[in-house]
Amino acid sequence: MTTSQTTRRTVLAAGAGAGLALGLATPASATPASAAPATAALSTAVPDQRGDGPRIGIALYDGFSLLDPTGPAELLSRVPGATVTMIAERRGPVRTDTQQAAVVADRSFAEVHRLDVLLVPGAGNRGTIAAMRNPVLLDWIRRIDRTTTWTTAVCTGTLVLGAAGLLREKATTYWASADYLEQTFGVRYEAERYVQVGKVITAAGVSAGIDMALYLASLLTDERTARGIQLAVEYAPEPPYDSGDAATASPELKQLALDLLARSQR
């Protein structure tokens, strides 16, 4: 058994010379496994604001793509004092585009009146179109935008910002939505990982939200802290393939990508 070993130390250490005392080991060694707070998982008693740092709200809606909010939430939750809150039309689980996963909204739109940072994730075709036609979501986004320091979107979340009337000049979005963005909202698509126009920052598809979140972390803190967050999530990406960039993808690969998305969604 490893139990006796694991109770005596932290599993995280900065290096051989840094010792193992991070102040995190104590609660674990003081708490028997049987007393672990499993019921905390079901608690709805999440405070409105936890630290004295930025209040960051992520708008969930039916059919969102799982990584769009969770990648940025992972990084932004490491900003000192930050409160990251999942928010939706109603409290409770919100299902992804595949319907196979759900993230809990801990607050409803009606409960949130101010945010320092708003992030709108993208979704599949169905979820994006429904979001662009949802006046409750769009009205809330417009209202919150008047209170934010940064209003941000990932993937087709950019189109939702567009439907809320918040895009100017240029933006980025999911590669397959570039034409739609330009034709519908009259803003220039830029094939960058993220694009900033004033206080509006948009990210390209899905995984690009992580790059944007790291940049956003630097805006909320400083470069050194952002670099610390990057190391905290070991973000030194090394994808085994080089096919993530639509600018260099063949038409066949683009069609395959969209077919895979369509097949995975219900």
Added chain:
Amino acid sequence: MTTSQTTRRTVLAAGAGAGLALGLATPASATPASAAPATAALSTAVPDQRGDGPRIGIALYDGFSLLDPTGPAELLSRVPGATVTMIAERRGPVRTDTQQAAVVADRSFAEVHRLDVLLVPGAGNRGTIAAMRNPVLLDWIRRIDRTTTWTTAVCTGTLVLGAAGLLREKATTYWASADYLEQTFGVRYEAERYVQVGKVITAAGVSAGIDMALYLASLLTDERTARGIQLAVEYAPEPPYDSGDAATASPELKQLALDLLARSQR
């Protein structure tokens, strides 16, 4: 209003010449926004298996790190016919290390007896130690491992696999857990994004799960499909900084990263 425009087309297209007919536009244009299935978000009627592809299960436990399961789930859910299921000791929301987010477990361990792929995410110090001491979790992991084609872990999830007795020879894990891994389980730490030993594949910290998932997608399908998935999630990472690699980080930055993690966790 953009409503009349968005009802007539899909927001996703493979290119100027590819047309806009992906078969996804029809449900959106046929369904008024008021009839959108918002209540589906609360449904627990998630089927055990949706397609004829691999059954992929992700073990959630209290205090997991949000990106560890959600990054891989995003990519693996695009594998044709795949069923990706979040599983925990009990059905319902499972809270992350920061307590600020929760992902829903749609199945309990007792309900799942076979998987093609098992993925064990990592957690903060408290969550990892509790998981390594949780006999229900460890017994289930050992039992499921006997049925899998691939048994995988992300970040300190590797230590949970170790506690279950499933590590051999070498593995990777979160950079700050490398010494712990070697000293506790007698396996060699390799500073790679992912390491494969037989059917066990371990990933480095947090974001490395995405790289591993892309590789895993190629094992479950083929390279072309994996490349299609990479494009589907626009995974062409461009972090604004280069501080994600512990091998080149200063001791001060390592300590900052761990301090940021510790401060964000409760």
